[in-house]
Amino acid sequence: MGRTSDARERILDAACGMIRDRGYSAVGVAEVCAAADVRKGSFYHYFESKQALTRTVIEGHWATERARWIARLTGPGAPLDRLEALFAMQADDLRSEQAAGGAINGCLFANLSLELSTRDPDIRADLEAVFDEQTTLVADVLDEAVAAGELVPETQVRDVAAALLAQLEGVVLFAKLRNDTGSLDGLWDQLRRLIA
Amino acid sequence: MGRTSDARERILDAACGMIRDRGYSAVGVAEVCAAADVRKGSFYHYFESKQALTRTVIEGHWATERARWIARLTGPGAPLDRLEALFAMQADDLRSEQAAGGAINGCLFANLSLELSTRDPDIRADLEAVFDEQTTLVADVLDEAVAAGELVPETQVRDVAAALLAQLEGVVLFAKLRNDTGSLDGLWDQLRRLIA
Helix, strand or coil, X not given: CCCCCCHHHHHHHHXXXXXXXXXXXXXXXXXXXXXXXCCHXXXXXXXXXXXXXXXXXXXXXXXXXXXXXXXXXXXXXXXXHHHHHHHHHHHHHHHHHHHHHCCCCCCHHHHHHHHHCCCCHHHHHHHHHHHHHHHHHHHHHHHHHHHCCCCCCCCCHHHHHHHHHHHHHHHHHHHHHHCCCHHHHHHHHHHHHHHC | CCCCCCHHHHHHHHHHHHHHHHCCXXXXXXXXXXXXXXXXXXXXXXXXXXXXXXXXXXXXXXXXXXXXXXXXXXXXXXXXXXXXXXXXXXXXXXXXXXXXXXXXCCCHHHHHHHHHCCCCHHHHHHHHHHHHHHHHXXXXXXXXXXXXXXXXXXXXXXXXXXXXXXXXXHHHHHHHHHCCCHHHHHHHHHHHXXXX
């Protein structure tokens, strides 16, 4: 949010944090502008509406996260070890967030899914695309695990991938609710059972 | 919402649906009053604030749901069969909701958890109490399953119960996002793996 970044970037930085922490409905354009230190006229030069801003936030956040996912899921190492590294990264992100700010704000995509998916078809489509891509990334590694003999050939990789992501989001929900990272310690053990 | 119910009940009925469908921030007292056909003065006779209303909605919804949970989880039948009946009820509720209104609005408690748990300590405490009680109800049945020899004595029943509820909430999140009940079909199979 430094003065060296341009107005559009400052708006996006401010909005990403505010929307993840408080949700869509509770955040107003005026306070995003105040936090980003830009005028409203400038905001509407870059974004047509709060909805358009939110869609750009989703896109940008997933662009960052996608790169981190791919970094964990590709490269050397046994497929299931790489998958474990992905979920360890998710847990570590929440622990870091709590250590830095005292609270666990959870997953931007899941927060917006529960808040908006019955109310905003465009944002729902964006979020579906994010989770579809996540499912594919995980399913691809499970396919590799099957090819490497780590899993039996009968493994329904896409269904298993969806179950793993559901478990992650459920555990993150309870970690956020209780502001407690303890449940993250057992996450991989649970995921391993879902895979087996 | 019929005229035979009193104003307080009409307010609660209207608010429960609106808050579950749209969240806390997006619902205003004025529209709750309009939907319930009561005046604002009457609203504030019964409820100090939207927060107080929401806390009463949570309490009332869980009173209804708790009775349904206990009805499924107690009585004759093998413990794990009763547990399966509980989760089948959850899945059926979502299917009925979609069939009736076209959308899956999901779980009131999970929706409010992601929206409010970092922002409202009172509502967070209410929601924590609901999920703690759910965890205990499920853990008690798992204890029965251990006693009946359905599960090994080493089963960490409270951890397993928490994992089952996490999977449920994650699956409900994706069912809501995709407005697709298909993923509910595999729910018990996934839960069975988490239990094993």
